[in-house]
Amino acid sequence: MNLDFSDEQKQLRDQVRRFLAEKCPPETVRAVLEGSERYDKPLYAGLAEMGLLGAAIPEEYGGVGLGHLELCVVAEELGRVLAPVPVSSSIYLAAEFLMQAGSDSQKAEWLPKLASGEAIGTFALVEGQGRASPDKIMVRESNGKLSGTKTPVADGCDADFAVVAARDEEGGISLYLVALDDGSVVREELQTIDPTRGQARITFTNTPAERLGPSGDGWHIASQVMDRAAILMAFEQLGGADRTMEMARDYALERMAFGRPIGSFQAIKHMLADMYVSATLARSNCYYGAWALGASPAEMPIAAATARVSATTAFQHCSKNNIQVHGGMGFTWAFDCHLYYRRSNALALALGSLSTWESELIERMGARNAETAA
Amino acid sequence: MDFEDTPEEAAFRKEVRAWIDANAPKHLEDELRRANFGSNAVESEDPIAAAKAWQKKKFDAGWACLHWPKEYGGAARTPIERVIWGQEEGPYAALGGLFTIGHGMCGPTVMAWASEEQKRELLPPLASGEEVWCQLFSEPAGGSDLAGLRTRAVKADDGSGDWIINGQKIWTSGAQNSDWGLLITRTDPTVPKHKGLTMFFLSMKTPGVKVVPIKQANGASGFNEVYFTDVRIPDAQRLGAVGQGWEVSLTTLMNERLSIGSGMSTGFPELFRFCMEAEIDGKPAVEDSAVRSKLAQFAVRQSGLKYTGMRAITALSKGETPGPENSIGKLVAGATLQDLAIYALDLQGQAGVQWDETSPQNGRFQSILMRSPATRIEGGSDEILRNIIGERVLGLPGDIRVDKNVPFKDIPTSGTRKS
Numbered sequence: 001m002n003l004d005f006s007d008e009q010k011q012l013r014d015q016v017r018r019f020l021a022e023k024c025p026p027e028t029v030r031a032v033l034e035g036s037e038r039y040d041k042p043l044y045a046g047l048a049e050m051g052l053l054g055a056a057i058p059e060e061y062g063g064v065g066l067g068h069l070e071l072c073v074v075a076e077e078l079g080r081v082l083a084p085v086p087v088s089s090s091i092y093l094a095a096e097f098l099m100q101a102g103s104d105s106q107k108a109e110w111l112p113k114l115a116s117g118e119a120i121g122t123f124a125l126v127e128g129q130g131r132a133s134p135d136k137i138m139v140r141e142s143n144g145k146l147s148g149t150k151t152p153v154a155d156g157c158d159a160d161f162a163v164v165a166a167r168d169e170e171g172g173i174s175l176y177l178v179a180l181d182d183g184s185v186v187r188e189e190l191q192t193i194d195p196t197r198g199q200a201r202i203t204f205t206n207t208p209a210e211r212l213g214p215s216g217d218g219w220h221i222a223s224q225v226m227d228r229a230a231i232l233m234a235f236e237q238l239g240g241a242d243r244t245m246e247m248a249r250d251y252a253l254e255r256m257a258f259g260r261p262i263g264s265f266q267a268i269k270h271m272l273a274d275m276y277v278s279a280t281l282a283r284s285n286c287y288y289g290a291w292a293l294g295a296s297p298a299e300m301p302i303a304a305a306t307a308r309v310s311a312t313t314a315f316q317h318c319s320k321n322n323i324q325v326h327g328g329m330g331f332t333w334a335f336d337c338h339l340y341y342r343r344s345n346a347l348a349l350a351l352g353s354l355s356t357w358e359s360e361l362i363e364r365m366g367a368r369n370a371e372t373a374a
Numbered sequence: 375m376d377f378e379d380t381p382e383e384a385a386f387r388k389e390v391r392a393w394i395d396a397n398a399p400k401h402l403e404d405e406l407r408r409a410n411f412g413s414n415a416v417e418s419e420d421p422i423a424a425a426k427a428w429q430k431k432k433f434d435a436g437w438a439c440l441h442w443p444k445e446y447g448g449a450a451r452t453p454i455e456r457v458i459w460g461q462e463e464g465p466y467a468a469l470g471g472l473f474t475i476g477h478g479m480c481g482p483t484v485m486a487w488a489s490e491e492q493k494r495e496l497l498p499p500l501a502s503g504e505e506v507w508c509q510l511f512s513e514p515a516g517g518s519d520l521a522g523l524r525t526r527a528v529k530a531d532d533g534s535g536d537w538i539i540n541g542q543k544i545w546t547s548g549a550q551n552s553d554w555g556l557l558i559t560r561t562d563p564t565v566p567k568h569k570g571l572t573m574f575f576l577s578m579k580t581p582g583v584k585v586v587p588i589k590q591a592n593g594a595s596g597f598n599e600v601y602f603t604d605v606r607i608p609d610a611q612r613l614g615a616v617g618q619g620w621e622v623s624l625t626t627l628m629n630e631r632l633s634i635g636s637g638m639s640t641g642f643p644e645l646f647r648f649c650m651e652a653e654i655d656g657k658p659a660v661e662d663s664a665v666r667s668k669l670a671q672f673a674v675r676q677s678g679l680k681y682t683g684m685r686a687i688t689a690l691s692k693g694e695t696p697g698p699e700n701s702i703g704k705l706v707a708g709a710t711l712q713d714l715a716i717y718a719l720d721l722q723g724q725a726g727v728q729w730d731e732t733s734p735q736n737g738r739f740q741s742i743l744m745r746s747p748a749t750r751i752e753g754g755s756d757e758i759l760r761n762i763i764g765e766r767v768l769g770l771p772g773d774i775r776v777d778k779n780v781p782f783k784d785i786p787t788s789g790t791r792k793s
Contacts, residue, residue, distance in 0.1 A: 001378070001691050002375055003375055003681060003684040004688045069375065249770070253770065261770075263764070263770035264770065264771040264773060264774060266757070266773065268770075269760065270760040272763075272764055272770065273705075273759075273760035273761075273764045274760070276702070276763050276768060280699045281674065281679070281682070281702070281706065283699075284678045284679075284681035284682040284685055284699070285674055285678050290375060291375040291377075306673065306674055306677050309671070309673075309674045310674040310677075310678055313671070313674070355663070357670070358667045358670030358671070359663055359666045361666075361673060361674075362665075362669045362670050366650065369646075
């Protein structure tokens with residue numbers, strides 16, 4: 001039995017934490033929130049330089065070839081500091097799509113650039129309101145060209161290419177690699193609840209596209225890759241949940257009211273204990289996810305949904321109660337509470353909302369039960 | 375990361391599995407698996423005799439009290455071996471409920487505080503299950519505020535050194551089946567409350583001890599009141615110094631927190647099975663999106679507890695002490711049990727009110743509904759557990775105590791409070 005990270009992985013975590021403490025203080029996040037840049041370029045370059053973007057990318061494609069457990073470690077640290085960089089789009093999604101379904105030449109073309117940070121990739125799936133499903137996909141492929149609109153696309157204004165789910169000529173869903181610098185692509189930046197991570201509306205008009213993976217297999221591949229990304233995203237959420245719990249704890253120790261630290265009031269203390277409970281449940285579920293990601297494809301569907309539901313719940317719970325513990329100060333622009341509140345609610349929707357993953361989890365448990373019974 | 379045993383663990387598991395397979399009371403297996411929450415593990419035969427027989431069998435083969443030293447009837451096994459034993463014992467572990475308090479709490483306290491002679495006399499029959507112990511701590515006036523207890527122990531005035539006990543305990547699990555009790559008393563009401571306590575052990579057959587079962591809100595009687603009327607016990611049955619009782623009691627309470635790895639049930643697998651079978655508008659309930667959301671939240675609490683336990687086992691396997699994360703166990707399991715039972719009845723519709731053998735799963739969810747309020751109180755209420763997490767894990771300051779440094783006799787009580 002070993003449901004823990006190794007000593008080397010823990011050293012990596014310490015190293016990443018020190019790096020981020022220096023390169024990604026809250027001012028860095030605020031600069032993106034308030035400024036014109038959609039992500040922090042020096043930070044992204046620094047992550048690439050340390051080999052962190054390529055942690056799970058094989059060496060032959062310019063990565064470090066460590067593994068996904070190491071990437072989980074990195075994700076948790078990025079989540080703790082709200083790193084305003086396109087790692088989830090480019091690494092958890094685009095790189096995973098290439099590694100899972102890309103041809104040798106597609107991998108050779110893009111993976112080294114993703115690992116070095118020279119290029120950014122993203123995944124374009126949804127087309128507006130509501131829960132994503134195959135029959136809602138209206139972007140069409142015809143003769144190797146795409147037309148239609150995807151929105152929102154995370155990091156869509158900054159990505160060099162996107163993996164796009166589109167309806168192919170046979171009416172099935174296929175995936176396409178699309179260079180976003182093509183003149184036919186129109187990208188508009190969206191106003192969102194969390195400006196520290198960019199979102200875009202992308203319109204394709206006869207845009208050249210190259211198929212990724214087998215024809216008609218798009219939804220299946222996407223759902224497998226999203227499971228993998230969900231575990232990495234869950235680690236980001238876990239990092240955020242832990243950090244907001246600590247912020248609330250620190251404030252409860254320091255803030256005096258009625259002549260005593262507010263953390264001595266049970267109303268506050270119990271709220272913090274409940275935050276600890278959700279963060280602890282999320283951590284244990286995330287470790288289960290990490291194990292599946294590294295070692296058990298059969299367990300992936302349930303592990304991914306479990307980690308995702310638990311981490312989403314924990315981060316939302318902790319970030320909203322962090323504001324509550326801070327009282328009025330927690331609602332000021334100057335305090336960092338809202339940065340985490342924004343991120344927790346944005347991450348809860350990325351890759352599909354909480355209710356979507358809840359439904360997936362139970363459907364998958366039902367499928368496994370039926371299998372076991374058969 | 376992996377869920378594999380080390381070679382040593384695998385060898386131990388194999389040995390345990392073979393022994394259990396050859397020796398467990400298999401005729402009780404189905405009944406033990408089906409047993410409803412809050413009722414006896416076994417109904418088809420005397421549950422006390424069945425529990426004692428299984429314990430004695432384990433003891434004779436060297437599988438009792440795995441964590442105790444051999445000279446006191448234990449097996450001197452490592453914590454990870456104890457965990458593996460528990461996993462392999464499976465449904466038969468339910469027979470051990472009679473001994474949970476004795477083995478987990480009273481035994482370790484006797485081990486830490488009694489004389490060598492007493493330990494050699496008292497502990498082996500406790501390990502073998504021939505004698506059952508209970509813990510006489512809670513009182514009508516002192517539950518969460520345990521140190522507020524009022525049962526008095528006074529030195530006899532005949533120079534014998536004996537103590538005379540008067541007072542009342544409550545919520546004593548298994549007192550009616552116990553041979554011995556671990557008893558905390560107040561010996562000095564003129565000092566602050568934690569300082570005037572003294573710990574004893576006594577035979578439950580001592581004259582003046584009277585056990586009265588409590589009829590609980592769910593109709594069952596697992597707990598008791600225990601009355602002490604001029605009960606005389608020798609000074610040799612004192613554990614620790616006079617006035618040291620609070621410190622002695624902490625040995626017991628710390629041991630309660632060490633019993634990890636077992637993983638409390640939340641009832642989720644049963645609810646999931648029910649939702650596969652129950653229907654909403656002609657379709658399985660499990661296909662309904664609102665049901666799915668509810669189930670998913672129960673599912674991640676259940677798996678979060680399971681994998682939190684596995685993280686603790688990981689630490690034990692490496693020979694390390696588990697972290698504080700295990701303190702969430704009962705807090706999460708208790709609330710989940712109750713919420714889940716309420717939801718299961720909701721899905722049964724108006725018929726959910728019915729509680730008999732024709733109810734789904736033999737009335738399991740109705741049983742959980744009626745027993746789970748106690749789970750949220752016994753062994754530390756939800757509120758005390760949140761205080762413990764807040765103060766010991768997160769480092770928050772303690773509540774301001776108005777009874778601190780006040781002589782016990784001057785502390786206001788519900789009875790003395792002026793309106």
